[in-house]
Amino acid sequence: MNGFWPILLGLGDALAAHVLLSAAAIGLGIAMALPLAVWASRSETVARVALGFASLVQTIPALALLALFFPILLSLRAVFGEGLPTLGFLPALLALALYALLPILRNAVTAQANLDPGVIEAADGVGMSQWQKLRLVEAPLAAPFVMAGIRTAAVWTIGAATLSTTIGQQSLGDPIFAGLQTQNWALVLAGCLASAGLALSADLLLGLIERGFAQRRRVLWLGGMVAVLLGIAAALAAQFAPALRGDTRDTVVIGAKSFSEQYILARLIGQQLEQAGYAVEYRDGLGSAVVHSAVTTGAIDIAIDYTGTLWTNQMGREDNPGREAMYEAIVAWTRDTSEARILGRLGFENAYAFAMREDRAEELGVRSLADLARVAPRLTVGGDPEFFERPEWVAVREAYGLDFARQRNFSPTFMYNALRSGGADAISAYTSDGRIAADRLVVLEDPLEALPSYDALILLGPEAQTDAKLVAALDPLLGAIDVEAMREANLEVDRMEDKRSPAEAARALAERIGL
Amino acid sequence: MNPAPAALEFDRVGRFYGSIRAVDEVSLTIAPGEFVALVGASGSGKSTLLKTVNRLVVPAAGRVLFEGEDTASLPLAALRRKLGYVFQGIGLFPHMSVGENIAIGPRLAGERLPPARIAQLLELVELEPDMAARLPEALSGGQRQRVGVARALAGEPHLLLMDEPFGALDPITRAALGHKVRELHDDLALTTVMVTHDMAEALLLASRVLVMEAGRIVADEAPHALLAGRGGEVAQGLVAVPRDQAGRLAQMTSEGAA
Numbered sequence: 001m002n003g004f005w006p007i008l009l010g011l012g013d014a015l016a017a018h019v020l021l022s023a024a025a026i027g028l029g030i031a032m033a034l035p036l037a038v039w040a041s042r043s044e045t046v047a048r049v050a051l052g053f054a055s056l057v058q059t060i061p062a063l064a065l066l067a068l069f070f071p072i073l074l075s076l077r078a079v080f081g082e083g084l085p086t087l088g089f090l091p092a093l094l095a096l097a098l099y100a101l102l103p104i105l106r107n108a109v110t111a112q113a114n115l116d117p118g119v120i121e122a123a124d125g126v127g128m129s130q131w132q133k134l135r136l137v138e139a140p141l142a143a144p145f146v147m148a149g150i151r152t153a154a155v156w157t158i159g160a161a162t163l164s165t166t167i168g169q170q171s172l173g174d175p176i177f178a179g180l181q182t183q184n185w186a187l188v189l190a191g192c193l194a195s196a197g198l199a200l201s202a203d204l205l206l207g208l209i210e211r212g213f214a215q216r217r218r219v220l221w222l223g224g225m226v227a228v229l230l231g232i233a234a235a236l237a238a239q240f241a242p243a244l245r246g247d248t249r250d251t252v253v254i255g256a257k258s259f260s261e262q263y264i265l266a267r268l269i270g271q272q273l274e275q276a277g278y279a280v281e282y283r284d285g286l287g288s289a290v291v292h293s294a295v296t297t298g299a300i301d302i303a304i305d306y307t308g309t310l311w312t313n314q315m316g317r318e319d320n321p322g323r324e325a326m327y328e329a330i331v332a333w334t335r336d337t338s339e340a341r342i343l344g345r346l347g348f349e350n351a352y353a354f355a356m357r358e359d360r361a362e363e364l365g366v367r368s369l370a371d372l373a374r375v376a377p378r379l380t381v382g383g384d385p386e387f388f389e390r391p392e393w394v395a396v397r398e399a400y401g402l403d404f405a406r407q408r409n410f411s412p413t414f415m416y417n418a419l420r421s422g423g424a425d426a427i428s429a430y431t432s433d434g435r436i437a438a439d440r441l442v443v444l445e446d447p448l449e450a451l452p453s454y455d456a457l458i459l460l461g462p463e464a465q466t467d468a469k470l471v472a473a474l475d476p477l478l479g480a481i482d483v484e485a486m487r488e489a490n491l492e493v494d495r496m497e498d499k500r501s502p503a504e505a506a507r508a509l510a511e512r513i514g515l
Numbered sequence: 516m517n518p519a520p521a522a523l524e525f526d527r528v529g530r531f532y533g534s535i536r537a538v539d540e541v542s543l544t545i546a547p548g549e550f551v552a553l554v555g556a557s558g559s560g561k562s563t564l565l566k567t568v569n570r571l572v573v574p575a576a577g578r579v580l581f582e583g584e585d586t587a588s589l590p591l592a593a594l595r596r597k598l599g600y601v602f603q604g605i606g607l608f609p610h611m612s613v614g615e616n617i618a619i620g621p622r623l624a625g626e627r628l629p630p631a632r633i634a635q636l637l638e639l640v641e642l643e644p645d646m647a648a649r650l651p652e653a654l655s656g657g658q659r660q661r662v663g664v665a666r667a668l669a670g671e672p673h674l675l676l677m678d679e680p681f682g683a684l685d686p687i688t689r690a691a692l693g694h695k696v697r698e699l700h701d702d703l704a705l706t707t708v709m710v711t712h713d714m715a716e717a718l719l720l721a722s723r724v725l726v727m728e729a730g731r732i733v734a735d736e737a738p739h740a741l742l743a744g745r746g747g748e749v750a751q752g753l754v755a756v757p758r759d760q761a762g763r764l765a766q767m768t769s770e771g772a773a
Contacts, residue, residue, distance in 0.1 A: 118604025124571055125602060126620050126666070127595030136619075140610045216610060216650075 007175065007190040012238060015194055017170040019235035022158045022202075024093050029100030029153055034146070037108030038134060047109055054102035062160040066095045066167050070290055087290060087299035088283075092164035092171075099160055100153035107149025111142035140213075147210035151203055158199040162191065168255065168283045168294055172198070177285030181258045182493045182502065202228075251279040252464065255300035258285040260493040260502065261350060261432060261486065265304045265456070267506035269474060272515070276473035289313070292459070296338040301464040302474075306350055308454040310334075318391060323453040330457075339462030343471065344478035348432055348486045351454035352392045354381075355429040355441040357419055368445035372426060373400040380406040382415050382424030392451055393428070399450035432456075432483055434491025456481075480513045488512070520583030522547040522674055522706035523568065529576035530563055530730075537563045539730035540577070545708065545723075547673075550700050552717030553710045554753060555727035561710045562603075564727070565678055568708070569598045581674065596620050599667030599705075603679040605659050607651040613637075613662050614647030620670040628669060636665040639699060657688035664696060668703070675700070677709040681716070693720050715757035718742065726750040 040047035057065070069091035077084050084090075115138060123133040165173030172195040179187030205224045212221025254270050256262035263284060270280040283300050292314050295303040310330050311317050321329065331342045354369060366372050372379075381404040387393055388407060396402065410418055410427075416435050418424040429436060431443055431454075458477070464470055489509040492500040500508070523545040530538040537560045545551055553561040566572035567579050570586060579586045586594055607616050617636055618628035634644035640661035651659055660680065667675060680696070681689040697720045700707045711717055717724050718738040726734035726749055734746035741754050 116604070116606075116609075118602060118606040119608060121571065121604070122602050122606025122608070125569060125595060125600040125606070127592040127623055129592055132623060137608055137610075 004186040004190060007186055008194065011172065011175060011190060011194050014170055014172050014174050014191075015198065016235040016238035018158070018161055018172045018195065018198065019232060020239060021089065021092055021096065021164060021169060021171060022154070022161050022198075023232045023235070025096035025157050025161070026100050026150065026154055028093065028097035029104055029157070030150060032097065033101050033104035033108060033149075037105055037112065037146075038138075040105075040109050041112040041138070050105060051102075051109065054098075054105050057098045058102045062095070062099060063163050063166065065099065066092060066163055067287060067290070069095050070167060070293065074293070085299065086297055087168040087294050089169055091167055092161070092169040096157050096161055096164070100157045103152035103156065104146065104149040107152075108142060108146045111145030112138060115141055144210055144214035147206065147213055151206040151210060154202045154206055155199045158195060158202060162195050165285045166258075166287045167290060168286055168299055170281075170283070174282075174284055177258055178263060178502075181285070182260050182263060182499075183496070184499065184501070201231075205231075251281050252302065252470065253281045253283055253300045255283045255286050255291055255294055255303040257288050257291055260434075261490050262304055263502035264489050264493060264505045264509065265346070266302075267503045268477065268509055269302055269304075269458070271503075271506055271510060272473050272477065273470065276469060278470065278473075295459045295461045296340040298339075298461045298463055301461045303459045304346070304456055305459055306454040306456055308351060308452040311452065312391075320395065320449070320452045322449050323455065326453060327455060327457075334459070339465075341460050341465040343458040343460050343465070343474060346456040346458065346477060346481045347479045348456055348481050348483040349454045350430055350432040350456060350486075352387070352390075352451055353429055353431045353446070354396075354426050354444045355419070355436055356426045356444065358440045358442050360425060361442045361444075366444065367442075368447055369396065369400045369402070369450070370447060372444055373402050376402050376404045379404055379425035380408060380423070381426050381428075382408045382410050382418050383428040384411065384415060385409045387428040395452075396446075396450045399448045432486045432490060434487050434489075434494050437484065437487045438491050438495065456486075476515055480515075481509070485509060485512050521545060521580070522549070522582060523708070524580040524583075525564070525567075525577065526580065527577035528564070528567055528574045528579060530560075530567065530572060530574050536560075536730040538567065538574070541730075541732055542577075543725070543732065543735075545706060547706050548704060550697065550707045550720060550722045551709070552721035552724045553708065553727060554712065554714055554717045554724055557712065559727040560730040561727045562678055565676055565708060565710050568674075568676055569595050569600055592623065596624055596670050597672055597674075599670065599672035599675040601660070601663050601667045601675070601677040601680040603682055605656075605663045605683070607659055607662060607666075609651055611650075612647065613649050613651065613654070616651065616662060617647070617666045617669050619666065624670070632669075636669055637662075639668065640665045641695060657684055657692060660684060660692060661695075664692075664699070668699070673706060675705045675707045677707065679710055679712070681711075689716075696720070714753040715760075718754070718757070724750075726753060 036050050040050050060068070070086055073084055073086040073091055119137065119141070120133070123137045128136065161171050162173030162176055164171045165177050172191050175187040175191035179185060179191065205227050208224035209221045212218065212224060252273055254266045256266040266282055266284070270282065273280050286294060288309070291303050292305060292310065294300045307326050307330055311326055315330070315333055320326070327345065334340055334342050354372065356366060361367070364375050366375060383393070388409070408418070408424060410424070415424070415427045416439055419427050419441070420439060429441070429443070436443060458474060489505045492505040492508065493502055521544045525541050525543040528538055528541045529536065541564060553565060555561045563572050567574045568581070568586065570591060581594070608619070611619070614630070614633045617633050621628045630647070633647050637644050637646060642658060642661055642665070646654070651662070654662065677696070681692055684692065693716060699705070709721065718741065721738060724734070724736055724738055724741055725732050726746060728749050734741070734750035736746045736750070740746065741750055744751065
């Protein structure tokens with residue numbers, strides 16, 4: 001748990017972003033829910049439809065709801081033009097506002113339904129117009145119940161807002177996701193603590209307002225409102241003060257998917273750019289599916305991706321033309337279909353491969369997959385549960401005529417244990433995995449190039465690729481990182497003892513490759 | 516001679532719920548200064564008829580004229596502010612003080628009722644002026660309905676409509692408040708229409724008693740005429756109840772004395 005307090009204190013930016021996102025989402029939720037509730041109180045059908053819709057939204061997992069707004073906004077670009085953001089604040093705001101809708105709407109509708117009919121008749125009888133009745137009678141009487149709904153919505157929203165990290169919106173989810181991936185529990189704890197603290201504070205202040213409404217004590221509700229507004233104002237100031245101070249140098253946004261290698265490489269790129277005088281921001285923990293779209297649409301400026309991933313997921317190809325041809329095709333495809341560009345390859349692959357213990361490989365005389373095929377009928381192969389269903393496995397089995405005695409599924413961590421204990425003779429591994437170096441494993445050669453290549457490459461967004469200074473700053477990274485260097489850096493972050501942060505591992509990596 | 520218009524006139528007023536005729540072609544004229552009690556069993560249409568006056572119920576047929584003007588042609592809010600209305604459920608606004616409740620009608624008309632006037636209205640219904648600052652929840656049921664009456668009188672209406680005004684009160688409070696309302700009716704020269712299911716109350720307070728059954732007015736008599744046996748079968752059925760009670764009470768009293 002080293003460095004917990006500095007981490008917690010360093011969460012200011014994320015906290016401010018989290019406060020603004022949550023406040024905006026709750027505000028939008030209120031703005032949608034209250035008119036709907038008034039309408040629902042005048043029409044049974046509207047009440048049923050509105051509550052049904054809000055409940056339906058609630059059944060969608062928050063993570064999925066956030067991700068869903070990416071394609072929705074993408075298709076809405078046909079209407080609103082290319083300037084419509086598809087990642088970051090806007091989709092997070094919309095998804096969270098929908099999520100906040102149900103508790104506010106339900107409480108408001110229930111409050112209205114439970115208003116004393118005698119009081120409502122009296123409002124009509126003394127000659128109130130519909131608007132006066134709403135303003136003078138229904139709203140003040142429903143206010144404490146509506147406030148209770150807003151409290152529930154606030155706690156939910158602040159919690160769910162941590163998930164907006166996955167669609168590129170800065171939040172207190174940043175340290176949580178980064179910490180989960182790199183098994184840095186101090187980061188996870190700091191993020192959770194900050195988010196829980198924020199939720200509790202919001203609940204307390206909104207509770208004050210609720211009590212003020214219920215007991216008709218102006219001091220309470222006014223005081224609560226002022227405190228809430230001060231908090232939002234402070235977050236606004238923290239977010240926008242740098243811009244107001246005239247600190248307007250362009251910030252380069254670097255995205256990273258949610259595993260250690262991506263965090264390290266993002267830091268390595270960031271450190272290079274900072275040396276060149278750029279301000280840098282990280283969007284960590286992006287969903288694998290959104291990274292490519294994020295960089296082509298300019299939501300982020302730089303991303304690291306892999307040839308095999310782009311080949312199957314983005315281009316929809318299933319064939320394997322070989323390492324060089326695949327890379328050339330991806331470069332051309334990127335140029336033809338988007339404003340983004342492939343800057344170049346870093347030098348290593350993070351591919352599926354077969355690994356064996358060094359001593360066992362030597363004993364059996366196995367150096368390549370062709371060698372492995374010879375002895376396979378006597379051996380056991382291990383893989384993660386997904387692997388034996390993937391096209392890579394089919395391709396390799398057919399190319400080399402692999403026919404193992406046994407085939408076993410392991411979770412990734414146990415896969416390495418099985419290799420060590422002799423539970424498996426060969427396993428499917430990732431070539432840049434730090435455990436390959438740590439466990440003294442050999443990666444078997446693939447002379448027939450049956451396994452598709454996963455060359456790590458740098459993707460630049462529409463703006464970044466036109467920036468000559470930026471391109472020059474990143475040039476030294478191209479072809480500079482061999483797979484041993486990457487494994488070592490990954491291990492420094494992944495291992496349990498003497499853990500390093502991705503930033504520290506990136507600095508060590510830079511030194512190792514002579515930057 | 517061209518007499519002053521009636522305070523209230525119903526002209527073949529009808530209101531139907533499906534095939535049920537809640538109010539069935541009622542025509543009726545009420546002169547200024549009358550205290551009219553509308554009596555009938557539950558479901559006889561008396562409350563519905565009353566509510567057509569301030570259009571809480573909109574008649575399906577016919578017209579209601581208030582001081583000679585068709586109520587359908589008056590702006591709704593303006594009409595209701597001219598009518599004092601005392602609700603069965605009392606209907607005080609729980610989030611407003613007693614003073615604010617009393618001043619609501621004038622406030623809606625854009626007029627601020629001065630504290631002295633609120634104090635005067637409270638005194639009219641025999642409440643302490645310092646009650647103005649309290650919330651309704653701090654009042655007893657009888658006190659609340661007194662505030663309800665004060666609220667109905669705040670706009671200086673000519674016509675006071677009361678829908679089972681004392682239904683929820685205990686008998687002692689009920690008698691006292693009934694007496695008070697009759698006094699106010701005389702002092703302020705009001706025209707009053709009161710809906711009640713209690714024939715004794717109607718006989719004791721009203722100057723004219725209308726009996727309704729199945730949406731129609733089946734009797735229209737002065738109290739003494741009803742007591743003298745006029746008004747028909749339904750009306751006499753209703754009168755018989757308090758008369759029997761009174762007779763038996765009188766008998767018990769004399770037996771006790773003997």
